[in-house]
Amino acid sequence: MNGWADQVLLLGVSTARIAVAFLMLPMFASETVPPLVRNSIFISLGLVSLSLQPPLDIATIGAERWAGIFAKEAFVGLVIGFFFGSVLWALEAAGQIIDTKVGATMAQIVDPLSGHQTSLNGAFLGRLANLVFIFSGGLSLVVRVIIESYAIWPIAAPMPTLDPRGVMLFEAEFGRLMVLATLFAAPVLTVLFLIDAGLGLMNRFAQQLNVFTMSMSIKALAATAVILLLLGSYVGAIVRDIASRPAVLIELMKAFDP
Template identity: 45%
Template structure:
């Protein structure tokens, strides 16, 4: 087997995990970053890990029937790592949708290039803020460190992780984390907006000629945005805390997959 063939095989084995993790993470989506740039990043990172792959696996001895299982395993590990880093983005975007629903602005939706889906205006604002915070606080470096270290724990030639009931519970807990953090961040705004609805109901009770609907819509939008601005510090705390927790995510994954 020539050196070029060896490098190409090592690159093809290493690339799926990196590509899968970045596809799940809402930073380099196809709507936000050109395909040429994204693919160049994937290949560049794969080239960094390829020497380790060549060192730890005899590519010539890999049977043809083993390749599909190796690729499926690599994609699964990449999706898992990307999932745990993307969960905080999803939580914050959901919080924005909850806030806009309570304000009555959920019909005003736009395309979020990072998430790759339609979202409300507040959800788009929160998503952009979380992405900037993720990049400026060193979160991207933590993500790259975890992704590259995973090749030491699970080399491309290793078997599929051992999935048990505890493994499923670990993923269920992460979904629970998304919903809890979304409600936690949206709770202050929802509380204020509920008080506005209560106040408008009392006003309408004693001043029925007043157009409460038009008044409450503007008031709820203004107060909701103001309270959300006051709660940006909470968002910073949530993102930074999650990043430092994910820095040790490989140790936790190694336990539940063992």
Template identity: 30%
Template structure:
């Protein structure tokens, strides 16, 4: 049995090109891109997900993966995967920005810990909200939606038929405003109450200069923030994040021409 070079290149490209898109998405997407996951496990997940979506890939172009055209196709696949994963990661990091705002208002901005998702130091409030949100993401099957979205992307955008343009990059950057808007909606109730308390403490300090505002204000804001967090933030967090994830999937659909999940 003899095989030509073009046949071998076609077989390799049929797996390598989808692996580029799936691997890039898994690298940037929530849960799959967690830095706490060993590199070997992440590689295994990328290969396993690629095998799972291969039936939806279709026939890739007969291009040598080591040629210039093959490298350009691989670059396009990486950009598509990073776009899918990065937008979803921005949606999840909404609670990190909200937690930072709440922590600063409470006076806990200095209390930080390492985020296992990104390896960066974030306030404790952000870490609490991030853990809760990640569990919600898994509970609603968000990781399965990512796999479904990747499979649909190969149907709508076959390998080698995507053209990079400036509008897509601007669209991803502009979607970052949605992250900050969502963070404001999550943190606004608690931050507003704490702002009123701080203003009241300022008036009290002017009325009674002998009062030590730091010894009274810091414990008070921490106590009030800790009480308001499960009352004003956690009950509305599922609704806010559900809207953020729906907007994220819709944005991905607009940028790549993929049918949004549930749409």
């Protein structure tokens, strides 16, 4: 290879970790950020990360090792993006759970931030989570963790092996995502279950009343009202969770043996 080709290859490797980490976040979907702008951000950060790396002798690296390096960089970016994006997906999932209970999932829409179908409250809470992530400094924290990860997992390092402590952290993160979604939706679900119980008692004594038709409108209004009351709590929970992510990721990265 000539000098320019070597530098382009190194830039591609150094950009892979950054690109995968940011693409895991919903606000960097292709429907939201134009590819030219998004790729320019990735390459700019890749140049910074490349300048932080020790010299790498490309002549001694074969095709198989290059494939392993690219796979490792993508894996590291996937880990970082997943741990930062879990709370965003949890709040959107809570909105979907609420709409399922209300019966509003029959009106599915396409969320431009994620590119997939979602319910109305799911789309609203998903956008709220993304806005909170941005204005609370979440993107700066992602960049900080990515830069720090190069000190633990340099580009030239082999694919890290996961020890039992690291596996437990992954399992805990999957469980935490489901717990967060349930906790976010729990106050609204409690109100909806009480409404169902009240309408059930009403139907017991007024059997000619079409409770099912009434319940969807009543539950939709009640769910919206409770969600609006909980917005401050949702924002505070997301801000605290985002602030705790760097420490968790550093612990996870140290659980690997590069």
